[in-house]
Structure formats: C-alpha cells, structure tokens
Amino acid sequence: MHRNILPFIPYRFKGEAVACPVCSSHQHKTVARMDRRLKPLTTVMCEECGLFYSNPMPTADELATYYQKEYRKDYQLARFRPSNKHIRKKQNEAKARYAVIRQALTGNTLSLLDFGCGSGELVHECAMHGHDAHGFEPGATYASFAQQASHLKIDIRGTDYQSADYAAQHFDAITMLHVLEHIPNPIAALKKAHEWLKDDGILYIEVPNMQGYELKGFEHFHFAHVLGFSRDNLIEALRRAGFRVRSEIDGTSILAEKALGRECTAPIDLKATAAQNLHDYTAPISLYAYARYHLARLLRRLTRTQAKPAIPARSPSPAKDTGKLACPRL
Numbered sequence: 322m323h324r325n326i327l328p329f330i331p332y333r334f335k336g337e338a339v340a341c342p343v344c345s346s347h348q349h350k351t352v353a354r355m356d357r358r359l360k361p362l363t364t365v366m367c368e369e370c371g372l373f374y375s376n377p378m379p380t381a382d383e384l385a386t387y388y389q390k391e392y393r394k395d396y397q398l399a400r401f402r403p404s405n406k407h408i409r410k411k412q413n414e415a416k417a418r419y420a421v422i423r424q425a426l427t428g429n430t431l432s433l434l435d436f437g438c439g440s441g442e443l444v445h446e447c448a449m450h451g452h453d454a455h456g457f458e459p460g461a462t463y464a465s466f467a468q469q470a471s472h473l474k475i476d477i478r479g480t481d482y483q484s485a486d487y488a489a490q491h492f493d494a495i496t497m498l499h500v501l502e503h504i505p506n507p508i509a510a511l512k513k514a515h516e517w518l519k520d521d522g523i524l525y526i527e528v529p530n531m532q533g534y535e536l537k538g539f540e541h542f543h544f545a546h547v548l549g550f551s552r553d554n555l556i557e558a559l560r561r562a563g564f565r566v567r568s569e570i571d572g573t574s575i576l577a578e579k580a581l582g583r584e585c586t587a588p589i590d591l592k593a594t595a596a597q598n599l600h601d602y603t604a605p606i607s608l609y610a611y612a613r614y615h616l617a618r619l620l621r622r623l624t625r626t627q628a629k630p631a632i633p634a635r636s637p638s639p640a641k642d643t644g645k646l647a648c649p650r651l
C-alpha cells in the first residue's frame with residue numbers, strides 16, 4: 322500500500338519555512354499538526370490575511386516530483402489513467418463551466434487556456450464548440466490522457482506553469498479551477514495568467530472555500546493543498562497580481578479581469594477574515610460532531626450516486642456544507 326495513504330507515517334518531504342504566500346507577513350499561528358489522513362502535517366494561518374498554508378512548505382523540487390509522479394494515484398487512485406467516474410464527473414462540470422465562460426464573453430471563436438487542465442475535459446468541451454482551446458497539466462498520467470482523449474487537434478502540454486510558454490496577451494479567457502491551492506507561490510502563478518491574458522480577457526478562478534465547510538479543522542488539510550483560501554484573501558491575491566473582481570459567482574469562485582490601474586471595488590476585510598478563520602479552525606471538534614459530519618457526507622455521496630444527475634450543481638454554496646463538491650477527493 323502506498324505510504325502516503327497510511328495514517329501517522331510522515332510524508333516524504335523536508336520543506337522550508339516560508340512567509341505568507343499571499344501577503345508576505347511572517348505573523349502566523351499554527352492551526353493543525355495533522356491532516357485529514359491523520360498524518361503529521363503542520364498548517365499555519367496568516368494573522369494578516371487569514372490564508373492557511375503548509376509551513377514548512379514543500380520545496381519547488383519536492384512538489385514538482387510529487388505532482389509529476391504521485392499526486393493522481395495518491396489522491397484519486399489513478400495509476401495509469403483517470404477513472405470513468407472521474408471522467409464522467411469532469412465532463413459534466415466542464416459543460417457548466419463552459420456555460421460560465423460563454424455568458425461572460427461574446428465572440429464565435431475564443432482563445433482559451435485551462436491552467437492546470439487535469440484530464441482535459443474543459444479543453445475538449447471548448448474545442449468541441451469551435452474555440453481555440455489550450456491546456457497544460459504537470460501530472461504525467463492525466464496530461465497524457467488529455468492529449469489522447471480527443472479526436473480534435475488540441476494543444477495540451479505536459480508541463481507546469483513555470484515552463485509553459487505562451488505568447489503574451491494571447492487568450493480571451495483563462496480558467497484556473499481548483500489549481501491555485503496547489504501552488505506555493507500563488508502570486509507568481511496569477512502573474513503568469515495576467516501576462517498571457519488579453520487586456521479585455523477574463524480569468525475564471527475557483528478554489529475550495531475554507532469557510533464553506535460545516536465542520537472546520539484538520540479535516541480539510543492535506544499535503545496536496547498547500548494553501549487554503551477564503552473569499553477575501555483570494556481577492557487580495559488577485560489584486561496583488563494585477564487583477565480586479567469582475568463578478569463573484571459564489572464564495573471563492575470569481576470572474577476577474579485585468580485591473581489596468583482601476584480600483585478593485587469588491588469589499589474585503591483581511592483582519593476580520595483572519596480572526597474568523599482562527600476562531601473556526603482552532604475550536605475543538607467533538608467526536609459526536611466528527612461522526613455526524615462524516616455520516617452526512619456518506620449519505621450525500623450515496624444519494625448522489627443513485628441519482629446521477631446529468632449536470633451536478635457546479636459550485637458550492639459557502640453557507641452549506643458542500644465541501645465534497647468544492648474540493649473533490651474521489
């Protein structure tokens with residue numbers, strides 16, 4: 322059995338101490354010393370902006386190796402290709418996400434990039450509608466599957482964002498869907514997207530909402546998610562990379578555009594976010610609450626499996642416990 326799924330055994334990484342990846346503050350509080358698999362993992366929360374992050378943070382080399390070789394089999398038990406269940410789910414999500422892009426942009430043929438495209442369903446969906454669709458994915462298994470899964474000629478690259486080489490101002494839309502929480506330097510990644518996006522383009526970004534869970538605590542930390550965002554610090558990260566909010570879809574699902582000197586008018590309160598997150602994620606969890614939470618999740622999963630909707634609800638409501646949809650574990 323893979324050592325990464327066994328409880329109590331440490332992950333194989335040394336990491337390094339880092340400042341807050343969003344606001345660069347060194348003021349932080351430790352909120353957890355283990356993750357959802359009951360493995361040792363230290364997560365801290367920035368006292369300035371409320372961002373959760375792994376500290377020590379895995380180094381760039383450690384993460385590159387992990388994503389290239391281990392991530393998918395570790396978290397989705399996918400050794401050679403994504404499961405049919407995963408593909409079906411992603412195809413349904415891709416339809417809903419394409420509708421969001423279509424609503425935001427006019428034009429018959431758009432140039433689109435899925436930043437961290439996984440097994441490529443959104444890229445394929447966009448290409449099927451006649452758009453100039455591109456994507457890249459550092460995980461070797463999924464990148465290879467994405468490249469081969471369509472009869473259309475689609476540019477999908479097996480690379481990370483540092484090595485992805487697109488022309489400046491090339492894309493009408495860039496999607497970053499459940500990607501930024503995996504990246505230790507989110508501002509650098511967002512700046513790359515900013516560079517590749519046209520001045521009148523849109524960035525469609527979505528991350529798990531750490532305030533979106535009914536039960537908060539160590540349960541939501543794990544090695545692959547080196548960052549944990551809330552609405553306000555996600556907007557702050559966008560702002561620092563040169564974006565502003567164009568419209569908010571739901572919690573940490575946002576359509577952004579280049580700021581180009583214009584103010585971001587979305588109101589944020591980073592100190593209040595930090596206070597709320599610290600309170601919520603350091604409160605003790607009773608065994609009863611923990612058991613009730615997991616039983617409810619199991620029942621929801623069983624209900625969903627039986628119902629098999631054609632297009633499941635795409636985006637979680639932060640007011641409800643929809644963590645499963647916000648951050649699919651499979």
Ligand SMILES: [Zn+2]
Binds near residue numbers: 367368371
């Ligand atoms: Zn911070």
